[in-house]
Amino acid sequence: MNRFENIYTKNYQLIFNVVQKMTCNADDASDIVQETFIALYQSFQKNVRIDYPRSWLYKVAVNKSINYLKQQSKADNIELVNNITTEENYFEINEQQKIVQYALNKLKPDEKILAVLYSEGMSYKEMAEMSGIKFTSIGKTLSRTLAKLGDELKKLNYEMY
Amino acid sequence: MKCIDQQQLQQYIDGECTANKKAAIEKHLSECTRCYKKLYEMKALAVNAQHAIASLNRNNIEVPTFNYAKLKTKTKKIKYIIYSLSAACIIFFIFIFVDKKQEPCAEPVSIVQTLTWEADANQTFANQDFAIQITDCRGKSKVIYLE
Numbered sequence: 619m620n621r622f623e624n625i626y627t628k629n630y631q632l633i634f635n636v637v638q639k640m641t642c643n644a645d646d647a648s649d650i651v652q653e654t655f656i657a658l659y660q661s662f663q664k665n666v667r668i669d670y671p672r673s674w675l676y677k678v679a680v681n682k683s684i685n686y687l688k689q690q691s692k693a694d695n696i697e698l699v700n701n702i703t704t705e706e707n708y709f710e711i712n713e714q715q716k717i718v719q720y721a722l723n724k725l726k727p728d729e730k731i732l733a734v735l736y737s738e739g740m741s742y743k744e745m746a747e748m749s750g751i752k753f754t755s756i757g758k759t760l761s762r763t764l765a766k767l768g769d770e771l772k773k774l775n776y777e778m779y
Numbered sequence: 780m781k782c783i784d785q786q787q788l789q790q791y792i793d794g795e796c797t798a799n800k801k802a803a804i805e806k807h808l809s810e811c812t813r814c815y816k817k818l819y820e821m822k823a824l825a826v827n828a829q830h831a832i833a834s835l836n837r838n839n840i841e842v843p844t845f846n847y848a849k850l851k852t853k854t855k856k857i858k859y860i861i862y863s864l865s866a867a868c869i870i871f872f873i874f875i876f877v878d879k880k881q882e883p884c885a886e887p888v889s890i891v892q893t894l895t896w897e898a899d900a901n902q903t904f905a906n907q908d909f910a911i912q913i914t915d916c917r918g919k920s921k922v923i924y925l926e
């Protein structure tokens with residue numbers, strides 16, 4: 619196995635999960651993840667130096683997800699996406715997971731990205747770098763986002779601690 | 780110290796504030812039940828939100844084999860798009876050209892305008908910009924330089 623394939627196999631699940639949580643759509647997530655790895659492959663072919671492939675992949679995948687979400691919100695397809703996600707049986711998801719996806723879809727693209735990155739345990743600095751949100755605004759945007767998400771989850775009777 | 784705003788509480792929860800700020804916040808929290816309660820709620824919310832989102836993670840995903848063929852089809856697709864676009868452009872220009880030729884002008888030249896008509900006796904004729912602008916009925920104009 620060459621270097622690329624090794625990175626691909628080791629990071630696929632991690633990258634897929636981040637994208638899948640941001641897009642709330644497994645099919646589109648698969649496409650974005652493939653595009654991300656294609657970008658890595660092409661960078662390797664052009665001999666671009668990438669010291670930390672994992673964070674490189676992370677950043678590219680998040681970027682692609684942001685573009686995807688912005689396009690979605692422009693097209694005002696959020697409801698549609700929700701329906702597709704819940705009807706689709708690509709992965710079996712339970713009621714609680716459906717609620718979380720539904721609540722996440724109520725967030726604006728920036729908020730959604732931030733919420734997912736936060737759940738990954740990232741620092742504010744990392745979140746700012748990945749999302750393009752100003753470092754000084756992270757605390758404010760995050761607290762607002764969490765409050766919004768919490769309200770949606772409560773409305774849908776999500777089991778909280 | 781006045782009450783702590785939501786942003787600062789969030790930063791405190793996430794360990795994202797300076798040591799000084801942290802000390803000031805802790806001092807206030809020990810004196811203000813309202814802020815303490817708010818902190819408690821926000822902490823619970825943060826944990827719940829993180830947990831909820833993390834519950835969407837899938838383990839043991841079957842990693843699809845990387846599709847090297849996709850790299851080729853992608854460039855082929857781009858080439859195809861470029862070719863079709865160029866073809867479309869050519870057809871478009873031919874269409875405009877043919878269309879204009881078919882419509883004869885009632886008055887071939889409508890405006891004749893001189894651009895520069897000040898002669899300098901000390902300069903040679905070729906060094907000066909003597910020009911005539913001719914405009915036809917469609918507004919298409921041509922500048923003719925006299926040498």
Ligand SMILES: [Zn+2]
Nearest residue numbers: 782783811814
């Ligand atoms: Zn207070």
